[in-house]
Amino acid sequence: MTTTTDSTFDSTLASLGIARSTNSSSTANTTGQTTLGQADFLKLMTAQMQNQDPFSPVDNTQMVAQMAQFSSLAGISDMSTTLKAIADKLGATTTADAVSYIGKNVLVPGNVAYGRTSGGITGAVELGGDATNVNxxxxxxxxxxxxxxxxxxxxxxxxxxxxxxxxxxGADAGTGPFNVTVTAQDNGATVAATGLVWAPVTSVSTTSGSAVLTLPGIGDTDASAVRQIG
Incomplete structure (x- = not known):
């Protein structure tokens, strides 16, 4: 329901050429939400100066203070936008970054490993806590x-x-592939343990700025899961 105050406010904004926008995406807010930008602020400030009481003009000190605050807020907003753009750029993976993985071995969570030319494998176990027995x-x-x-x-x-x-x-196990299972206990209590295996990167693709690596026996793995590159 539109109140007299709302109508007066809308009329005042309309006379200044400022449109009042309502956030229709929120069903909880039934009274509408007014959004004013920098240009709207300047129009309101100009209207305030034009319609001030000549016998009681706006205090210069307060006006300067308000303008300084607005300028600071505008600067912070612009800086925030710039920093976000920089962060998105730094966090994104370029095509050159993605291609650089091809032909290299990476240490990632997994349970399938292929043997080295010299035989056997190397790997690691990530423990979520201290353990008295790790296998x-x-x-x-x-x-x-x-x-x-x-x-x-x-x-x-x-x-x-x-x-x-x-x-x-004592026999030669061959070149695999091998399945690797890790377990850890602390005086009989299970400890969280993640097996890490080395795998060659056969191909790579980029999705939403993130590199996805194709690893034999493991499948597609996000580059963020890589613990080490060899």
Whole structure:
């Protein structure tokens, strides 16, 4: 329902050539929302000066203070917009950045790894807390256990391991692919553990400024998931 005050306000703005806009996207606000920009402010200030009481003019000190505040707010708004544009630019991945991943090996979360030319694999375990017992189990394509690496007690953080490619029986495990499973416990209680494996980048694409890497056995992985580049 439109009130007399609203009508008077709308009429005053209309006489100055300022349109009052209503935010229709919000159903909670039924009275409308007025938005004034810099040009509108200048029109209102000019109207105030033109219609001031000549026997009681606007105090110069207050007017200068108001203009200084408005200028500061306008400057902050412009600076915020500029900084956001710079942040978006710095956060975006260029085509050259994306292409630079191709042919390199990256350390990412995953459970599939291919053997090195010299045999075996290297990887890491990310621990969410201290653990008294950390194990890495490597299995073959048929699910057979090839090697169990016991890392013992480890502190919270990243723990690296290196497997020479021989099974628990001393045989050559081949080149894989291998499935890697990590477990961690702290005096019997489960500790959050994430397995990290090395994988070659075969191709890359960019989506919304972010690089997406294609990794054998792992699939498409966002570049933000890369822990290390080798």
């Amino acid at each position: 890495v189990t490597i299995t073959g394509s048929n699910g057979e256990v090839l090697k169990t690496i016991k890392l013992g007690a480890q502190s919270k953080g990243t723990v690296n391991y290196d497997w020479d490619g021989t099974t628990d029986q």
